[in-house]
Amino acid sequence: MAIxxxxxxxxxxxRRLTNVDLATEVDTDDEWIRSxxxxxxxxxxxxNTGCSDLALDASRAVLxxxxxxxxxxxxxxxxxxxxxxxxxxxxxxADYYGCPSTACIIQHKLGARNAGAVDISAGCSxxxxxxxxxxxxxxxxxxxxxxxxxxxxxxxRFIDWNDRGTCILFGDGAGAVLLEKTGxxxxxxxxxxxxxxxxxxxxxxxxxxIIKKGGSRNKFKAGEIIKTPPxxxxxxxxxxxxxxxxxxxxxxxxxxxxxxxxDEVRWIVPHQANARIVSAAAKRLGIPEDKxxxxxxxxxxxxxxxxxxxxxxxxxxxKLSRGDLIMTVGFGAGLxxxxxxxxx
Ligand code: COA
Numbered sequence: 001m002a003i004x005x006x007x008x009x010x011x012x013x014x015r016r017l018t019n020v021d022l023a024t025e026v027d028t029d030d031e032w033i034r035s036x037x038x039x040x041x042x043x044x045x046x047x048n049t050g051c052s053d054l055a056l057d058a059s060r061a062v063l064x065x066x067x068x069x070x071x072x073x074x075x076x077x078x079x080x081x082x083x084x085x086x087x088x089x090x091x092x093x094a095d096y097y098g099c100p101s102t103a104c105i106i107q108h109k110l111g112a113r114n115a116g117a118v119d120i121s122a123g124c125s126x127x128x129x130x131x132x133x134x135x136x137x138x139x140x141x142x143x144x145x146x147x148x149x150x151x152x153x154x155x156x157r158f159i160d161w162n163d164r165g166t167c168i169l170f171g172d173g174a175g176a177v178l179l180e181k182t183g184x185x186x187x188x189x190x191x192x193x194x195x196x197x198x199x200x201x202x203x204x205x206x207x208x209x210i211i212k213k214g215g216s217r218n219k220f221k222a223g224e225i226i227k228t229p230p231x232x233x234x235x236x237x238x239x240x241x242x243x244x245x246x247x248x249x250x251x252x253x254x255x256x257x258x259x260x261x262x263d264e265v266r267w268i269v270p271h272q273a274n275a276r277i278v279s280a281a282a283k284r285l286g287i288p289e290d291k292x293x294x295x296x297x298x299x300x301x302x303x304x305x306x307x308x309x310x311x312x313x314x315x316x317x318x319k320l321s322r323g324d325l326i327m328t329v330g331f332g333a334g335l336x337x338x339x340x341x342x343x344x
Contacts, residue, residue, distance in 0.1 A: 002184040002193035003135040005344060006146075007069065009061030010175040010312040011054050012299060013045040019168070028164045038275025042171030042300035044156045050095045051174075052105040055152035058174035058308070059087075059110055062148065066178050084115040085144040088134050090126025090151045090304035092333060093158060094119055097214045106150070115148070123209065124271050124332025125199075126304030127151035131179070131328075131340050132197040138181045150176040151304035158211055160231040169273070170232070171300035175308025192323075195341045196258050198250055205242060205335035208235045239335075240277060246337035247281040250329045254341050262287050264325055267314060271330030272296035272306040293319075303332065320344055 018041040019030040033039050045054065063080045066072055074080040087110075089103040096102070103117035122129040127149065134147040152174035159167045184192040213230040247270065255262060268291050270278050275296055282289045295310055302309060307328050314320040322344060329339035 001139070002182050002186040002191065003138050004180055004182050004184065004193040005311075005342065006178040006180040007062050007065035008175070008177050008308065008312040008315045009058050009063070009065055010173065010305075010309045011057030011061060012173040012309065013043045013049065013054070015044045015046065016041050017044050022168065026161060026164050026167060028168055033168050036274075036276065037169065038294065038296050039168065039300045040297040043173060045154045045172040049154065051091050051093050051152050051154050052095050052102045052109070054154065054172065054174035055089055055091075055102065055106050055150045055176070056109050058150060058152065058176040059106060059148055061312075062176040062178050078111055081110045081112045082114055084110075084112040084146050084148050086134065086137055086147040087112060087115050087117040088130045088147060088149045089117075089119045090122060090130040090149075091119060091153055092121065092123055092126070092211070092303055093153045093155055102152075112148070122304070122332070122336045123334045124273065124301070124303045124306065125330045125334070125336040125338050126332070127175070127307045128197070128328055128330050128338045128340055129199055129336070130304075131177075131194060132199055134179045135194045135197070138179065145181050147179045148176060149179055149308075150174060151306070151308045153303045153305050155232070155301075155303055158231050165236055166232050166234050169301050171302050173299055173302040173305045173309050175305045175310075175312050177308055177311065192343045195343060196254060197338065197340045198253055198257075199336075199338040200246070200250075201334050201336045202242070203334065205238065208238045208242070208335060209333040210234075240274070242335055243273060243277045243331045244280045244284070246331040247277065247329050248284050250337060250339040251281070251285060251287070251327065254327060254339050258341055260325070260341075262291065265291065265327050266324040267320070267326045268292045269307055269310050269314070269326060269328050270294070271332065272299065272310060273301045273331070306330075
């Protein structure tokens with residue numbers, strides 16, 4: 001039995017905000033942003049678009065891609081949506097605080113009436129966590145076959161545009177994969193699917209990347225006027241140092257635990273937070289930088305959506321073939337970090 005990625009999909013808002021555009025409103029410039037982060041632009045959702053809307057578009061894209069495959073028995077989007085056993089949404093920017101889960105909203109709009117639905121909160125590592133949780137759910141219960149794993153964010157809604165240390169970094173978007181349990185082997189020759197995952201956390205760094213308002217730390221006060229809306233607060237230097245260590249550790253350990261060399265890996269798909277973090281990790285490990293797939297220049301940091309958007313871009317551009325060994329690696333609020341080794 002193998003847990004395989006059957007198809008990928010993504011959805012990114014059409015409004016593109018370049019560094020040059022941003023610099024007309026914020027005290028920054030294109031050269032600083034590019035040299036410190038590798039970011040050239042970000043895509044921003046319009047005021048009426050919530051997390052579930054982007055997630056729904058990515059979900060429809062992934063199911064449409066699955067329908068095009070030769071061995072797909074379902075003919076329509078409605079039919080394939082009914083085959084889903086679970087929807088797992090990784091997000092830090094849900095439609096609503098606490099309840100209902102955004103995954104339930106997606107489940108309804110997608111017509112996935114046979115699927116359970118749950119949101120998970122693991123910061124920018126959310127998609128990596130989601131894949132492993134889905135793999136566990138598929139493995140535990142023989143009747144489950146298909147799970148939709150989505151990473152979706154509308155981070156622009158939680159940005160303090162006066163804070164140049166954070167507002168330059170983030171963008172909106174969604175990516176998704178359809179995971180399917182197949183009869184292929186997960187070990188030995190001809191093995192396929194998710195081979196190994198590492199999930200880690202270091203809650204001592206919880207304050208380094210945080211949206212403080214809302215939640216049970218805040219007492220409800222009737223009639224209270226909230227002057228400063230919830231927004232991302234970050235200790236950039238601390239996150240940077242943590243991230244380089246996290247990435248190098250995860251790559252080293254995933255390879256070691258599966259007795260692989262880096263030459264056997266076709267792509268490392270890192271969380272797209274900062275190209276400098278990736279360069280520093282590559283240098284420390286002696287891995288060529290072109291082993292890492294980066295699209296941060298276009299989309300900036302889309303948190304839990306960044307890895308599935310990158311996977312979909314690789315796939316759509318024909319840079320990913322069946323049988324390729326790929327590695328995801330990421331880090332984020334929590335602090336969390338981790339990675340998956342997958343034979344595509
Ligand atoms: N434009 C121009 N100048 C800026 C700026 C901006 N957007 N942001 C900060 N600066 C200035 C600072 O004011 C400071 O100026 P000073 O030396 O005169 O005081 C200088 O640039 C250096 O600031 P610093 O914060 O030390 O920069 P840095 O090299 O640490 O880079 C980050 C800042 C945010 C790019 C970097 O720390 C980072 O990427 N951290 C990780 C963040 C991350 O990935 N978060 C998401 C994790 S999922």
